[in-house]
Amino acid sequence: xxxxxxxxxxxxxxxxxxxxxxxxxxxxxxxxxxxxxxxxxxxxxxxxxxxxxxxxxxxxxxxxxxxxxxxxxxxxxxxxxxxxxxxxxxxxxxxxxxxxxxxxxxxxxxxxxxxxxxxxxxxxxxxxxxxxxxxxxxxxxxxxxxxxxxxxxxxxxxxxxxxxxxxxxxxxxxxxxxxxxxxxxxxxxxxxxxxxxxxxxxxxxxxxxxxxxxxxxxxxxxxxxxxxxxxxxxxxxxxxxxxxxxxxxxxxxxxxxxxxxxxxxxxxxxxxxxxxxxxxxxxxxxxxxxxxxxxxxxxxxxxxxxxxxxxxxxxxxxxxxxxxxxxxxxxxxxxxxxxxxxxxxxxxxxxxxxxxxxxxxxxxxxxxxxxxxxxxxxxxxxxxxxxxxxxxxxxxxxxxxxxxxxxxxxxxxxxxxxxxxxxxxxxxxxxx
Numbered sequence: 001x002x003x004x005x006x007x008x009x010x011x012x013x014x015x016x017x018x019x020x021x022x023x024x025x026x027x028x029x030x031x032x033x034x035x036x037x038x039x040x041x042x043x044x045x046x047x048x049x050x051x052x053x054x055x056x057x058x059x060x061x062x063x064x065x066x067x068x069x070x071x072x073x074x075x076x077x078x079x080x081x082x083x084x085x086x087x088x089x090x091x092x093x094x095x096x097x098x099x100x101x102x103x104x105x106x107x108x109x110x111x112x113x114x115x116x117x118x119x120x121x122x123x124x125x126x127x128x129x130x131x132x133x134x135x136x137x138x139x140x141x142x143x144x145x146x147x148x149x150x151x152x153x154x155x156x157x158x159x160x161x162x163x164x165x166x167x168x169x170x171x172x173x174x175x176x177x178x179x180x181x182x183x184x185x186x187x188x189x190x191x192x193x194x195x196x197x198x199x200x201x202x203x204x205x206x207x208x209x210x211x212x213x214x215x216x217x218x219x220x221x222x223x224x225x226x227x228x229x230x231x232x233x234x235x236x237x238x239x240x241x242x243x244x245x246x247x248x249x250x251x252x253x254x255x256x257x258x259x260x261x262x263x264x265x266x267x268x269x270x271x272x273x274x275x276x277x278x279x280x281x282x283x284x285x286x287x288x289x290x291x292x293x294x295x296x297x298x299x300x301x302x303x304x305x306x307x308x309x310x311x312x313x314x315x316x317x318x319x320x321x322x323x324x325x326x327x328x329x330x331x332x333x334x335x336x337x338x339x340x341x342x343x344x345x346x347x348x349x350x351x352x353x354x355x356x357x358x359x360x361x362x363x364x365x366x367x368x369x370x371x372x373x374x375x376x377x378x379x380x381x382x383x384x385x386x387x388x389x390x391x392x393x394x395x396x397x398x399x400x401x402x403x404x405x406x407x408x409x410x411x412x413x414x415x416x417x418x419x420x421x422x423x424x425x426x427x428x429x430x431x432x
Contacts, residue, residue, distance in 0.1 A: 040211060042081050042121075046070055048211050049119055058111045059255065061321040062328050063185070065218040067432065068205070069116040075124060084119050085128045086110075089165075089187075089200065091136045093183075095317055098412065099227055104225050106199040107140075107187075112355040113320045114221045114345070115202030117183070122180040122209050131170040139164040140195065141171075143188035144204055145384070148175035150212055155188045164189055169276070180208040182367035182386045184343050197226055197313075197347040203366075203386075204340055212370065215337035215390070218330075222344045222352050222381070222403075222413070224313030311348045315412050318354075322412025323399075334396055334421035340389040341367065344381035352408065353380045354389075358399040359390035394425035 040048070051070035059067040071083035087109045095106040095113050109115030120126050130142045141163055143154035156163035159370045162171040170254060186192075187200035203221050315322050340361075344352045355378040360371035363379050367388040379387065393399070402414040 003180060029432075042073065045121065045207075045211060046073070048214060049207065050217065051119065052371070053058075058165045058334060059116075060390045061317075061319045061324040064112070064114070064117070064218070064319045065330065067117060067301060068119040068217075068219070080123070080125055080350045081121065082125045082127065083311060085116075085118060085126075086131065087137060087142065088131045090133050091138065091142045093199075095320070097200070097317065097320065098419050099327060102227070102315065102322075104199075108199050109202060113221065115200070115262060117202060117219045117221075117341075118185065118204040120177040120204070122177055124177045125174070126177050127172055127174045129170055129172045130165060132165040132167050134168040136167040139166050139189050140187045140200065141165055142173055142187050143181040144173070144175070144185045146175070146181070146204070146206065147178050148173075153188075156190075173242070177206045180206045182206075182341050182343060182388060184344035184345055184384050184386060186345065193311075193347045196345060197224070198322025201345045204342045208370065212339070213337075214419065215339050217339045217341070220318050220342045220354070222316075222318055222338055222346055222354070223347065224317070224346045224408075225315040226311050226348060227314045227334070249419050268399065298409060313346070313348055313411075316346070317412050318409040318415060323414060329398065329416035329418040332393055334393050334419060335424035337390065337392050340391075341386075342379075343386040343388060344383065346383060349408075351380055351382055351405075352413075353378060353404045354401065355404045356389075356391065356399065356401040358395065358397065358417075358419075359393050361389040364388040364390075380404075393419045393422050396420055 028242070049068055049070060050066060051068050055069055057063075058069065068125065069085065073087045074084070076082050076084045088111075089109060090111065091107045093102045093106045094110065095107045095108070096102070097104045097113075104113070106113050118128070128142060128144075130140070132140050141154040141156070150158055152162060152175050154162055154173065162173055165171045178380070183206065184205045185202050185204050187195040189195055201221075201223075203219055205219075206239070250420045317324065342354055346352045359379075360375050360377050362375050364371075365373050365387050367386070379389070381387075396419050399417045399419060400414065402409045403418060
């Protein structure tokens with residue numbers, strides 16, 4: 001009996017091994033109903049990302065939602081994708097930040113607050129040339145959250161040239177984009193809170209090598225404005241007349257080359273482009289022959305920042321302008337999927353939040369995973385925190401989205417979704 005059972009088991013194993021050696025397409029189905037990985041070209045992927053074609057554009061807050069700057073694209077000798085960007089720092093830019101006439105004395109990357117949404121793919125070689133305009137009074141830098149060498153970190157500790165770019169000079173930061181996720185970028189020169197609050201920040205998206213499921217995408221960057229740079233008490237918004245730009249400020253000219261997003265690759269491409277190790281000395285270039293540092297104004301910033309821990313904001317926004325999406329509601333369609341990349345860059349308040357009405361969203365903390373962390377209708381964000389929201393609306397109507405701090409909402413951080421179409425969920429509900 002034992003011998004018969006042994007022969008039977010051996011026969012079954014043999015048949016199993018023979019069977020498994022054949023290829024049966026109908027058995028090669030992905031588990032859990034997942035689609036198999038689809039490899040796309042860089043050009044196809046950039047179309048999926050809705051990459052902008054006009055890289056010199058200054059998007060309005062409404063345009064900012066879907067304006068993704070994917071850089072000037074080329075390939076190196078190894079065939080790796082290279083993306084080049086130019087960020088021009090300008091101080092004392094008169095930025096309209098409300099519909100009541102409030103003008104902010106801002107510092108900008110490429111003329112807008114927030115700066116452009118930079119979008120790359122994991123594994124890309126990224127070069128970002130930062131030009132500190134000759135007319136500026138302070139050094140500036142670029143710090144990108146992600147993995148990179150210290151010499152490209154944009155901080156002055158360690159004595160790296162890119163840690164403090166003097167007026168009239170530029171520096172090219174170079175790194176391999178990794179890992180995929182959503183990141184803030186900002187100036188990291190002291191006082192950091194002041195440089196950020198004045199407007200030197202933006203969002204960087206590192207997409208995974210294989211595209212996420214396709215859906216309509218938007219960028220939302222949360223911020224605030226300290227209009228008087230002083231300790232706050234009970235206060236109302238300052239009169240708009242106090243912040244009207246002078247004619248001289250309106251006519252201020254950009255640094256040479258500032259009207260173009262074109263990067264001079266001859267001046268900035270360095271040996272070692274095929275690796276993440278680059279020569280920072282070679283990356284530092286002069287924009288003009290004017291002395292590198294100016295002494296005027298530094299004490300003013302230090303004075304303004306002296307009460308840093310007690311400073312407060314008078315206006316709060318998403319994408320730079322108070323009540324922008326109340327005045328211009330975001331049009332959505334029922335049953336359609338939406339993805340929002342959200343970053344909190346609010347200074348002088350410990351937390352911010354985003355809450356949507358009438359639906360729930362899947363939330364991916366930092367965007368560094370392809371599986372959501374939880375499903376909710378509100379997420380609380382600390383300074384520099386970020387993530388991805390994915391949602392759909394079942395029913396048409398006008399729905400609010402806003403900070404869940406009433407003060408922030410009342411002072412500008414509130415918008416509307418204008419959802420159109422037929423109901424797609426047949427669960428019984430009240431029609432009132």
